[in-house]
Every structure is written in structure tokens, then in C-alpha cells.
Amino acid sequence: MNYQELANPGVFNQPIYVPGKSLQTVAHEYGLSINSIDKLASNENPFGASPFAYHSMKKALEGIQLYPDSDCTALKQEISKIFDLGSDQIIVGNGSNEIIELLGHVFLRPGTEVVLGSYSFIVYRLVANLFGATVIDVPMDDFKHDLGAMLEAITENTRIVFVASPNNPTGLANSKAEINEFVKHMPEHVILCFDEAYAEYQVSAPNLVPFIGRGKKIICLRTFSKIYGLGGIRLGYGYGNSNLISLLNRVRQPFNVNTIAQAGGIGALKDNSFIEYCRKKNEVGRKVLVDGLSLMGIEVYGGSANFVFAKIGDGQKVFQSLQSEGLIIRPLNNYGLPEFIRITIGTAEQNQRLLSLIQAYR
Ligand SMILES: Cc1ncc(COP(=O)(O)O)c(C=O)c1O
Missing domain, CATH: 3.40.640.10 (Type I PLP-dependent aspartate aminotransferase-like (Major domain))
Incomplete structure (x- = not known):
């Protein structure tokens, strides 16, 4: 008997969760230095830990x-x-x-x-x-x-x-x-x-x-x-x-x-001031991304979390293009949304970089 036959039947219906690539993997694959990569893919906090x-x-x-x-x-x-x-x-x-x-x-x-x-x-x-x-x-x-x-x-x-x-x-x-x-x-x-x-x-x-x-x-x-x-x-x-x-x-x-x-x-x-700081910065960053993407004619939803959701065309292509430049976002084909991307709201510099790269892509 092989492993296939031994495994529980449900295992084969299980979709596989595809996490964003780590900084190390992207650096290695594209010959980039880790410090030059921005990850706006997994809704992490761009301001670090409390x-x-x-x-x-x-x-x-x-x-x-x-x-x-x-x-x-x-x-x-x-x-x-x-x-x-x-x-x-x-x-x-x-x-x-x-x-x-x-x-x-x-x-x-x-x-x-x-x-x-x-x-x-x-x-x-x-x-x-x-x-x-x-x-x-x-x-x-x-x-x-x-x-x-x-x-x-x-x-x-x-x-x-x-x-x-x-x-x-x-x-x-x-x-x-x-x-x-x-x-x-x-x-x-x-x-x-x-x-x-x-x-x-x-x-x-x-x-x-x-x-x-x-x-x-x-x-x-x-x-x-x-x-x-x-x-x-x-x-x-x-x-x-x-x-x-x-x-x-x-x-x-x-x-x-x-x-x-x-x-x-x-x-x-107990770190109220850090939380307040991040919340405020996130609000400012959301406006920058929503205004910037809207100006490019992109349909964007600012929402109320630490990311924005945007209809970009071929999400996978945009993702690949930005990733090769060292900026990682999240394509959403595995959510059945191939025309959309999700972008974590970053620091002021990261948000500007994202906007410049999308502008250049278009
Ligand atoms: C809606 C939602 N729920 C739960 C989680 C999982 O969070 P945790 O890192 O605590 O497992 C996430 C992570 O992205 C999320 O977006």
C-alpha cells in the first residue's frame, strides 16, 4: 500500500494554503538583498513589534x-x-x-x-x-x-x-x-x-x-x-x-x-501608545493608498483594516512584476478573485514605493 491509499480520504479534498513567500525566498529567487524587499502581503505591522x-x-x-x-x-x-x-x-x-x-x-x-x-x-x-x-x-x-x-x-x-x-x-x-x-x-x-x-x-x-x-x-x-x-x-x-x-x-x-x-x-x-501610534499611521497610509490608486483609475476599497483591496486587472501578473522589483503584495486568485490584489498598508516610504511601482507597471 502506498501513502495515498493509507491516508484519510478527506486529505485529498483539502485545498492547500499558499502563504506569502518569505523575504529570504524572494531575495534568493530574484537576486535581491533582503533589506531592499518590502513585504506588504500578509497584513503584518510595518512598524514592527510592540x-x-x-x-x-x-x-x-x-x-x-x-x-x-x-x-x-x-x-x-x-x-x-x-x-x-x-x-x-x-x-x-x-x-x-x-x-x-x-x-x-x-x-x-x-x-x-x-x-x-x-x-x-x-x-x-x-x-x-x-x-x-x-x-x-x-x-x-x-x-x-x-x-x-x-x-x-x-x-x-x-x-x-x-x-x-x-x-x-x-x-x-x-x-x-x-x-x-x-x-x-x-x-x-x-x-x-x-x-x-x-x-x-x-x-x-x-x-x-x-x-x-x-x-x-x-x-x-x-x-x-x-x-x-x-x-x-x-x-x-x-x-x-x-x-x-x-x-x-x-x-x-x-x-x-x-x-x-x-x-x-x-x-x-499594556502598550497603548504603540497601538494608538500604529492605528493613526494606518489611517494616514490608507488614505495615501486609496487616493493614489484611485488617481490611477484603479477601483480600490479602503476598508477598515490594515490593508486595501483593489481591482487591478490580472492580479497575478501585477504580483509577479512587483515581486521581481522586491515588493511583495497578495494576488487573490485562490480566493476566486483573479482581478484583485490585497496590499498591506505600509510605512509612508513603502506606500510611496508601491504607488510608484504600480504606476510604472501600468
Ligand atoms: C480574518 C483573519 N482571521 C484570523 C487570522 C489568523 O491570525 P493568527 O495569526 O492569529 O492565526 C487572520 C490572519 O491573517 C485573518 O486575516
Whole structure:
């Protein structure tokens, strides 16, 4: 028997996640120096990591001979202060991606259904496939979630509905009123996974804590990979009803979050001035990119995250051309959007470079 025959059948239906290339790979492939490359492909923070997080992580190196605190006690205490929740309502993961997978472990199997937006974060789809659940795709004609259609798509087999606010890769978010209305109508047998990976960039993000308090089946996800600038340590968390969190805890690996990451998270959450600085710079950068691309006649959606979404023609070609010059953006063919690209909002210099390269390409 070969490996093909030995593997679980679902493995062959599993789409492969294609991450952006690393700086090292691009430098090697195009004969460029690493310092000359700008990566605006993965919605990382162009201003680096939170300095508070950096110092906490350095200090934490002193204790790395020991296993981490499997319960992330101190980090959960910090998170609980933000949302006024108990520690039993919080779970910490190796990136918020891990928590999406834990949801699959607990709630998905063949015969169950997952409702998601057709242009929503690809990991929802990967996890649904992994557990043999059926994906019910709801069109996103104006590039944000059609929440009414999502409600209509729910059947008795639906277990999870994923809504990202703002959505990746389109950057658009539904209004607070739309989201509140949606949550009110969520049936009792369905879990809403409300993904807030970019919420810190919003002027005022929706707040689902009151619904959680009233017993609605919701898990909200946050990540340290974006505004906190900590994509490399893999850290995210979820908050929701304590019964839901306790089920997720049953299926997670012990010690899933390492000591350095826990320390980094604690530092980052206290670093208000860094967060404020990044948020403001991001707003300015968004305007520069939206104005600059619009002036070139490109249809661009500024959204409310740390990236813009633009209709450029042949996205893959633009991506290749910019990459050969040492600027990496994200083509979106694997999202079924071959005419679009996603550009992370960079530093002032990176944004100008992006505009010049696109201008030259056209
Ligand atoms: C909408 C959304 N959710 C979740 C994630 C995953 O974040 P993490 O790095 O915490 O796994 C991302 C990362 O790009 C994202 O865009």
C-alpha cells in the first residue's frame, strides 16, 4: 500500500494554503538583498513589534527551561480586564488559527455544515474541509458579508457561521446595527465565530460581549499578529460563553502557547501608545493608498483594516512584476478573485514605493 491509499480520504479534498513567500525566498529567487524587499502581503505591522512586548519576551527567555503555563493564567487575566469577562470565558491559542481548528474538533464532522462568505478568510474553509463538514458559500456581491443571506443559509445541520469584521481579504465590515440584528436572529443551535483579527484598527468595533452575557452561542477571535506586530510568535485568543470555552479546552494540546508568546501578549496589551501610534499611521497610509490608486483609475476599497483591496486587472501578473522589483503584495486568485490584489498598508516610504511601482507597471 502506498501513502495515498493509507491516508484519510478527506486529505485529498483539502485545498492547500499558499502563504506569502518569505523575504529570504524572494531575495534568493530574484537576486535581491533582503533589506531592499518590502513585504506588504500578509497584513503584518510595518512598524514592527510592540516595544513593551519585545522587552517582556526578552525577560521571559530566562525561564524557558520550564514548560509554559498551560492555562496562560497571567495573559488571560490581562485579557479579562479588557472585556470585563472571567478567565473561564477566554481561550488562548497558537495564533487565532488554532482556535478556528479547535472549533472544528469540537463541532464539525461529515453531515454538519459551515456557513461562510464566499470571499472570507480561507482558513474557515480549510478547517471545514479538514473535518469533512459541508461548506455553504454565501455570495458577497458587494464584498462584505450578506448577513441576511447567511441567516437564510442556516439549516438544522449548520454548526458554525463565520463572520469576519472587518473581512479579510476585502477589508470591509458590516455596520454595528447590521451585526446586532444578525446576532439577535442567530438560531440557538448555531455557533457564531466572530473574527475580529483587525478590530483594533477600527475607530469603534462592534461589541458582542453583552450578547455573550445573555447566553448567545458566540466566540469572538482576536490576534496579536496584526496591530501588536507579533505575527512571528503565533498568539491569538477567543472569548465567549464559558461552556463553549471549556469544550475547546478539552481538545487543545497542553502547553499550546509558549512562554515567550505569553509574555509578549501581556506586554503588548499594556502598550497603548504603540497601538494608538500604529492605528493613526494606518489611517494616514490608507488614505495615501486609496487616493493614489484611485488617481490611477484603479477601483480600490479602503476598508477598515490594515490593508486595501483593489481591482487591478490580472492580479497575478501585477504580483509577479512587483515581486521581481522586491515588493511583495497578495494576488487573490485562490480566493476566486483573479482581478484583485490585497496590499498591506505600509510605512509612508513603502506606500510611496508601491504607488510608484504600480504606476510604472501600468
Ligand atoms: C480574518 C483573519 N482571521 C484570523 C487570522 C489568523 O491570525 P493568527 O495569526 O492569529 O492565526 C487572520 C490572519 O491573517 C485573518 O486575516
